[in-house]
Amino acid sequence: MTAAAGLIRRDRGMPAWVGRVVTQLGVAAAALVVAALLLLVIGVSPVDAASAFWSGTFGSPTNAGTTLTQAVPLFLVALGWIVADKAGRMHVGFPGQVVTGGCAAAAVGLHSGGLPGVVAVVLCALAGIAGGALWAGIVAWLWASRGVLEIVSSLLLNLVALQTLAWLVRGPLQGSLDRQPQSANFPASALWPAVESVPGRTLSYDVILLPLLAAGLIWVFARTTFGFELRASGGNLEAARWSGINPVRQGVTAIVISGGLAGLAGAALLFAGSAPWLSEGFEAGIGFNGIAVALLARNSPVGAILTAIVFSSLNVGGTSLQALLDVPSSLASVLQGAVIVLVLVAAVLAHRRRRAAPIKMKELVA
């Protein structure tokens, strides 16, 4: 650390990460205030709502298992966003990649009844990763070879993926007794293992991915050449080129990896949750909510663990609020929207603070 940087740090009075945590806590507190006000408007006591929310999310091992398990797909999509963002690529194809990953995993899962459990689980996960990565590969190819903006192509490919899913559940993968748009149930051997001691087996072992992938990604970014090249490509394109880094290759790689993570999220939604079949709406907004998770975490893999759990709690707790207090289902969506808006406000404030820093540097030099 240089002397000047040290002076700056002391001048700010606290390390940067403390500021980030304070910002996130501030967002959470503001969201709570907004929620309390909304509840009061519809005539529900915030205290009763808090109790029902707690009961539905962490009030029992069963519900906590559900909340944590549902956080995993959100977290995976958030990591996908973070990887692409580090390389300077901003695509919004996660819903499509979750869907294609889920469809690929479902196609494999439905035919894996005779395989040993471990093989079936690994195959389904790999199929999910491959499905998402291939779908993202189209975006990457269009960007790298044709100069098509990835945000445009990925958005349009989302629609293609959703229509493909609608066709699959009514056609080749349709498998329910009365021809509902659903597949047959996946064989038990293909389902991802869950903690037996949690009633209802709602806590899937895939929650291990939360710390493992967060730590892994931090290590890749901080300690590997690949991570450095990725960050360099995202930081300054020209500087990266002059350093001998191929930013296009890094961008393509980042988009494909982010698609693979989203595809894995699709597989997790189907095989780690308690709804082991493919249905039209299985993506459930995970693709876009995952982006919000990453934004709220300010692109920190560690922060994404917490924010994914917060968003998952909002989903699960929203249903609980309906069931216990008859709170409208749209309130959870309103809360999520409020959180995203508050995140944007926090981002603007953080940006202003960063812009203020060089002035202090000048003062120090003078």
Place this chain on the structure above:
Amino acid sequence: MRLRIALISLATAIPVALAGCDGNSAGEKTDGVTNIGFLAPAPRNDGGFTQYALAGVQAAVDADPTLKLTSIVDNAAESQQQIDGLTSLAAKNKVVVADGAVLNKAVAVVAPKYPDTHFVLIASDLESLANNVSSVTVAVGLNAIVAGAVASNQSKSKKIGMIAGPEVPSSTAWYYGMKQGAAAENAQTQVSQAYTNDYNDVGKAKQAAEAMIANGVDQILSDLDSGSTGIYQAADGKAGTGVYNVFALHCDDNPNIIGSGIVNWSDVLKTAVTEAAAGKLPAGAISFGLKSGALSYQFCPGKGTDAQKALAEKITSQISDGSITPAEGVLLPKPSYAYEQR
């Protein structure tokens, strides 16, 4: 790096630790009162299927002071959300109504975990029998036969159509029934079908209806909820287009409405909930037909000629006495386990 690893551990450990904090059980049943929960994939005020079903549950509660409708979960469109909702409801209610064909798999997941709760699944059957689940369906296709015959008689172009939300058996039954009824009235009548994949999307319904009208269709049956408004708007644009509703008469909504294939979901739900609360609703599949009074075809005031009214009565009686037998696709697939036709 060490700090980050510590933060990762903390971020993961806190929620896992919280998971061990067991709250009080919500599964208590109040003495003397039977709690009822209701879950639907659509909004509770959809102006159609869900709204009528909820009205039936409310009617059962109003008729019996020992029944209480404690909770309503609506807009549960996605499987995981449906499972979460049913789980929450099952923990605190003796009877849980799952109002929608698409809930069949979710009910199959949740019901075995709550053997003391009676689940009433509406408009679909389970893939295999569960001892605490009664699936309640209505043979809407029988009503569609009557509607098809009347629409065929009313049509000048001899082209009639049906527009529904998702292409599921409870909707396709309307198409196959209309086809059979139209053929009984005039073998030359053509019947077309369109699906908007959403019972409440007005725009898609309008587009589908306009496309049909452009192809010469002049009588359209709407198996939609609030999406029916789109069909009314399309019919307003072409004089002579007749519209037919399902579930209930909506004669005041649009002057082009001829009548409705009434499906009295409210009565069906009232009966089912009352019996389930009293422990008298058998497990297995129960289908309500013409004999139960759940189905009937009715004209709007001032609509329908005497000949058409006579035709409706004739087709109805022929279905009831068995001289008209439902063609393929008119009735929902019959499950292999306990089945009761009412």
